[in-house]
Amino acid sequence: xxxxxxxxxxxxxxxxxxxxxxxxxxxxxxxxxxxxxxxxxxxxxxxxxxxxxxxxxxxxxxxxxxxxxxxxxxxxxxxxxxxxxxxxxxxxxxxxxxxxxxxxxxxxxxxxxxxxxxxxxxxxxxxxxxxxxxxxxxxxxxxxxxxxxxxxxxxxxxxxxxxxxxxxxxxxxxxxxxxxxxxxxxxxxxxxxxxxxxxxxxxxxxxxxx
Ligand SMILES: C[S@@+](CC[C@H](N)C(=O)[O-])C[C@H]1O[C@@H](n2cnc3c(N)ncnc32)[C@H](O)[C@@H]1O
Numbered sequence: 001x002x003x004x005x006x007x008x009x010x011x012x013x014x015x016x017x018x019x020x021x022x023x024x025x026x027x028x029x030x031x032x033x034x035x036x037x038x039x040x041x042x043x044x045x046x047x048x049x050x051x052x053x054x055x056x057x058x059x060x061x062x063x064x065x066x067x068x069x070x071x072x073x074x075x076x077x078x079x080x081x082x083x084x085x086x087x088x089x090x091x092x093x094x095x096x097x098x099x100x101x102x103x104x105x106x107x108x109x110x111x112x113x114x115x116x117x118x119x120x121x122x123x124x125x126x127x128x129x130x131x132x133x134x135x136x137x138x139x140x141x142x143x144x145x146x147x148x149x150x151x152x153x154x155x156x157x158x159x160x161x162x163x164x165x166x167x168x169x170x171x172x173x174x175x176x177x178x179x180x181x182x183x184x185x186x187x188x189x190x191x192x193x194x195x196x197x198x199x200x201x202x203x204x205x206x207x208x209x210x
Contacts, residue, residue, distance in 0.1 A: 013077040017090045025101040033062045034086045038109035044116050048076025050189040055088040063088040103141040110147040115191035118154040139170045142209045150205040153195035158203035171207040179203040
């Protein structure tokens with residue numbers, strides 16, 4: 001593990017974080033990792049708890065965290081370094097700036113969108129990241145048979161996501177219901193736990209591309 005004082009050095013941590021100006025259009029993300037392996041996106045990865053846990057559990061997959069807030073990407077970089085994760089990279093910026101120009105088509109194995117900001121008031125619904133155009137872009141970058149996981153604690157957002165996905169001919173529901181409320185421990189993110197503490201149910205959707 002790196003020296004402990006380096007974990008407090010923002011300049012050092014920033015070396016582990018990519019920004020849009022450092023990315024090619026399109027970018028071969030596999031070149032970032034020590035070996036090419038199926039690529040998994042964590043869109044809106046927060047402080048990286050979920051992605052770093054998954055990257056430790058699945059060393060045969062490469063993880064790309066995408067997070068707009070610099071403080072949260074620094075926290076993720078700390079986790080990456082502490083856990084010596086060679087199979088995780090961090091992009092600091094808005095997902096809409098990374099998509100659609102930076103990914104090769106069909107280059108992503110799985111994409112997670114865990115508890116995206118819900119913008120519950122009607123007036124702000126158009127700020128939600130998941131919308132028809134965004135879904136089309138996700139569809140284009142996922143490989144055939146690729147997974148799209150979406151989770152939210154806001155029922156109306158779950159209903160909206162389900163109707164978008166279910167009406168898209170390129171996605172097939174992997175569950176026998178629109179969503180499930182419970183998942184195995186490693187899929188329970190920080191915001192799942194925040195919601196549970198507030199007595200809110202979470203909704204987990206899982207679709208595959210065809
Ligand atoms: C509610 S938090 C969820 C964090 C984590 N996925 C979880 O489930 O614990 C949503 C995260 O998405 C990030 N975010 C919101 N809009 C984004 C965007 N357009 N591009 C990248 N990240 C975004 C926020 O900064 C925040 O960290």
